[in-house]
Amino acid sequence: MARTESQYSAEPADPDRYTATNDRMYTRFARLYDTVVKALPVWRRWLSRAVPEIRGPRVLEVSFGTGWLLTQYAGRYRTDGIDLNSKLTGIARRNLAKAGLSADLRQGRVEELPYPDATFDTVVNTMAFTGYPDGAAAAAELARVLKPGGRLVLIDINFPSDGNRRGTALVEHVWKRLGDLIRDTPALLADAGLDVDVEEIGGWGSVQLYVATKPAA
Template sequence: MTMHAAIYDGVMRPVEKLFMHELRRRLVGTARGRVLELGIGTGANLPYYPAETELTGIDPNEGFLERARQRAHALGRPVTLLAAHAEALPFADRSFDTVVATLVFCTVTDPLQALSEVHRVLKPHGQFKLIEHVRMPNPLGARVQDLVTPLWKHIASGCHLNRDTLSLVQANGFQVESVREHLNGLILEIEACAL
């Protein structure tokens, strides 16, 4: 099932107010240079990028991209938006200073291939910044996530509640420089750099 862009923004509104707004502001506000955002969705991060960054966003969902286009226009924020998957990025090697992904690695079909693509398009020592919900450190919480994920994937456009994105990033060509935990480790802010 593919989520509609208007529904997504409505569902996220209370979450944004509660804490995502602050996480986005902190993570995205320190992006620099040529920036690629993966799974840009409806453009929820657009207000937080420093004005001097040169921004490109990709997403496979045209409805989301249209919403991001409208938001960028309303903000007067130049951005290049393209329909693409994180697993096959239509960009040259070493072409970005920063790659951003927020609430995306739970959903990409092949996270290892997507990480390999992020590594390929980042310049050496480029920044990789993520906000992701992940498999919880608490065994009971993780067990519940394992049980719910098969159903949740169908309801929420392929979203996995139990993906260990931090370990995947650490094991696939990135040095993790900082991790901030929220909600008992359910949500992580991850800052890494390409090795």
């Protein structure tokens, strides 16, 4: 069964309100989020799939949360990170310090990344794209900061391509109810000028890895 347009989420009418509501939730549950990511093998297994796809020397992680994934690769590259939530950013800084690693972490929004065009060889983005209120704007900004030939390594939720019942139920009854906005991510990344490869990596096809390359100039 193919996905239909009607299964995808509409963008929120008030993007600032959507983001502010999510941000309050992340502030409230920041410590719990850190504990869950560290304790949940399946979450770490999904995020780990990004690591072999990363190419340096310059890497940016957008929406790093509590920074578990940063601790898996920051030692190997010149790494920057940006996340909207100040409490999560503080926890990520502490997690990196505990691991004896460093990265230039800032607080900021995916919609206005404070980096010049064509800065990074890889941009990493996990479990965050479906929480942005404007998918096209986010995709364009993620693509803007990539060097020609650079790649966006994005892991997030979508409908399984074969329409299987379990994966579809996870999307409809778990992720959408948590407020995630399910979109035609490959189409949005292609519209941002990227060449997209998709792999279904878990959750009965509902957790997907996108490696989206910016064509060389």
